[in-house]
Amino acid sequence: MVTLNINNKTYNLEVDAATPLLWVLRDVIGLVGTKYGCGVAQCGACVVHLNGEAVRSCVTKVSRAVGQKVITIEGLSEKNDHPLQKAWLELDVPQCGYCQSGQIMSAAVLLRENKNPTDEDIDAAMAGNICRCGTYLRIRKAIHLAADIQQKTKNG
Amino acid sequence: MISFTWLSSFRYTDKPGDTDPQQWNEINGYIKITQDNTIKILNPNPEFGQNVMTSLPMIVAEELDVDWEKVVVEMGPHDSVKLGPQFTGGSNSLRMYWKPLREAGAAARQMLIEATAKTWAVPVEEVTTKAGMLYHEKSGKSGTYGEFASKATGIPVPKGVKLKDPKDFKIVRNSKKNVEGLKIVTGKPLFGLDYKHEGMLIAMIEHPPAFGMKFKSFDASETLKMPGIKDVFSLKMYEDDFEQAGFDTRTFNDLLVVVGKTTWEVMNARKKLKVTWEPVSDTKDIIAGFGRKREVIVPAGLESTDTHLEKMKEYASKPAQELRKDGDPETAFKNAAQIIERTYNAPFLAHNCMEPMNFFAHVTDDKALLVGPLQAPGWTEPTLSKVLKLPPEKIEIQMTRMGGGFGLRAYGHYLVEAALISRQAKAPIKLVYSREDDMTYGIYRPMYTATYRAALDANKNLVAFHVKGGGIPENAIHPNRFPAGAVDNYLAEGWAIPSNITIGAFRAPRSNFNAAAEQSFLDELAETMGKDPIDLRLELLQRAKQNPVGKNNEYDADRYAGVLKLVKEKSGWNNPENKKYKRGVAAYFCHNSYVAHVVDMVERNGQPYVERGFSAVDCGIVVNPDAATNMVQGAVVDGIGNALYGGLTHKDGAAVQKNFSQYRIIRFHEAPKKIEVHFVQNDIDPTGLGEPPFPPVFGAVANALYQSTGKRFYNQPFISQLKELSKA
């Protein structure tokens, strides 16, 4: 029996403690926003926040999440209004959209730790998230825009 | 029959009661309107990032004359009667649906007008519309589309309704946001892999470790003991005499299947299978697509890339099939003052859609429901019907959003697999491919080579052009494409080596290699002739326009020249300010559109990096400009990535690359910072955009690399040569 805190909700689940968090989220709990892209931490589609850090849930055992706080894309904001979500929509970033949950979750850690990231900071934060459709330019722009939005929301 | 059952799992709006069929007045296959004026437009073509889910409904909304912000868009079911061919591929969606959707929108509007005129007892000509409202100015009457929708359904569908003049477009040609954007950024279930069904089990196939093999025997005793596992069995996909149609490619026919409750449990249990494999002998495939039937021998053997390369060298020196000849190339080459000959090579490429292959199937004795990511339901349904022995009316295919397609998802083998598994397991199942399964399954972009020769006279004029192309298992030659038509003496030849490595359409098939080879060759030719690369192309195109050589020249020389001129202007090609960039240019025509790119390389940390790019595109009317820009930018990134890094090799039949740690995909920091996209403004009906911007990127990158390093790059992936250069 494993007790998890996902998006501020408690789940008591009968799962093998060695199951990757990704599959517990997708198959057991039914939160499918976090995606399976490679299963070996190469592509970043599976990124969730574990106590605020951008872990790759495809290689993170669910046991590591017990007693910790997990946030997935579904829980990133209550009203779908995280600055990144707003910026993504403003700039119409996605093409197929499959990688975008992971992109946003990775970018969220960047924006929390660096209010005004440079292009080099963005490279360093995002080089682990693959996009086959090539939306990287738009993601970069959207991160800059989200930083602005974040700044204005704080000041406004 | 439009089924609404799946709507409850994938709801596109939060409006209560919108799944109630009674409320919707179906004006035609694409348009439904409720009494309270909610306009729903169905998207016929499955979406994989090319924006059709937004762009196609925009076309309907334009002619229908409704407020786009109030439109509800929904993915249509598979229904070729009401929704047309529904084929996402070949950059065809906008081109194929432009007229039919305009007509559907205009006809529906006309029906609403007639219903209103009847109700108000006024002449039809006096009723006007604006953004979902109907007006009769003379009497001051007005009403919503909703009020008259049910009456409109009774009006016979008018023929030959007048369509808008493009200059009056209010929605089309205006950028509109992706209708599923909010769902994407909030992690809503959208993709095939997200789909859930009551009682659904997960199935995975334990594929052979190599092409040219099949399973001989298996021992599943350990697997069956694993938690969550329901069953392990084998099944045959096609019967021996099965006639394959156009998109029926499959790599392995004998399937070893594990079925269980959750994905992880099945992934784990697979590892406990004890399987013996054996080589396959020569097999005979019967291909019966496109109106003709032929037998193809799929050779036995465990193939390796080094033997592939050896064989290609061998075949390249043998006579080949003549594909086109103009003038007398043999004599021209014999008498040439100078001959330039170059050979280009490119490897197999794996599609690597971000969402691995998967499909849901629930098959019973009398019907089948299939849900998942698929480009071409119309191609797979007949196959399912044959294999399951069910009539097409009993087979329902629902298309989810696809996490990428690139051509791979046009081949419905995984639907057939899922359906057969469901029937045998007697349960609804979702078939899942791991990334390793997906990457090693095949249906690759073929391995290609081409040798180009150009003959110059004493004044460095181009007098003859010869391309001899080959590949495994097909060559990439498009004999009627530029520069055919621009050179007096022209010869195109092709050869192929059969293989058991399966191949399929990969974003601009054949073109994606041609544009690399041919556009590099033209660059080298220009240098030899002492001409600017853009000028050389423009000169040749001028010749093709004014005094074309031969027949069936497959391109419009004006439009082709048009994109070159536009990219030359927008990139500041001759601007001395841009001297710091190592610039490469390429242009190509495919899938009815014309694209030219200039890529600008700089040196970064000792490596060449495409910092920015300029693209000029002629694809006719651009329905959704910002989304179209996104597509072109994405194609440039995709092209750079594949040209520099992409490659699937084999050793003893096995794919060497099994996951992204081995198959390199272009990453964030490797993508250009800026790609400026310019569309030629004309009123030509839309042609394609998914594929056309992709092929010329390869050529532009090769040409920029030459400027960067002083060396020509003939073999993809270019990273191999770059690594050699940095060691030297």
Added chain:
Amino acid sequence: MGKRYFLPKKTLFVIGALLIFLSIVMSGFERKPAFDKGESQRDSVTSVNAFMKVYQVLMSPRCMNCHPSGNVPLQGDDNHLHTMLPQRGKDGKGVYAMKCANCHQPENTPGLHTPPGNPNWHLPPADMKMVFQGKTPHELAKQLVDPKRNGQKNMAKLIEHADDGLVLSGWNPGEGRTLPPMSHDEFKKYWLAWIKNGAYAPAP
């Protein structure tokens, strides 16, 4: 008797004896590691020979990959830059969404080409990079014994380091990775031999 400021012969003798005794005892503490059971060999030849073996291990991929000269860890037997270019960061634990522990779990992830694991996966911090890559045996040996460059380790700590968790994980690298050129036992033997014989650096 009666001369107040003269030290009597007896006192002098006692003081003298005390001094001699103290100097004998103190010479026992000077420059000898605490563990030393009186072996003080200070044999530079043995020490240097042992270090050349140690050098082989430290410069092998499983060790050197996390002691790069730049700010990106190395990867693979060919020491290429780690895919995705994770950055060292200030504390050596990575930055933003690419911190080491985001992918590298407390234990090895099963399977080929998956992240190897350790609860303390990190690079040396930015202010003490402890670079191995590109160092000659002389340079590396000197660096390893310098507390200002080796993470404030004295000799005792250096000896302990042979059994450090991250060091040990070099011998448990996960499926498909080559082991260091000798066993950990052998490595430790040479490590100790080097240090106990004076931690000499080979000639430059």
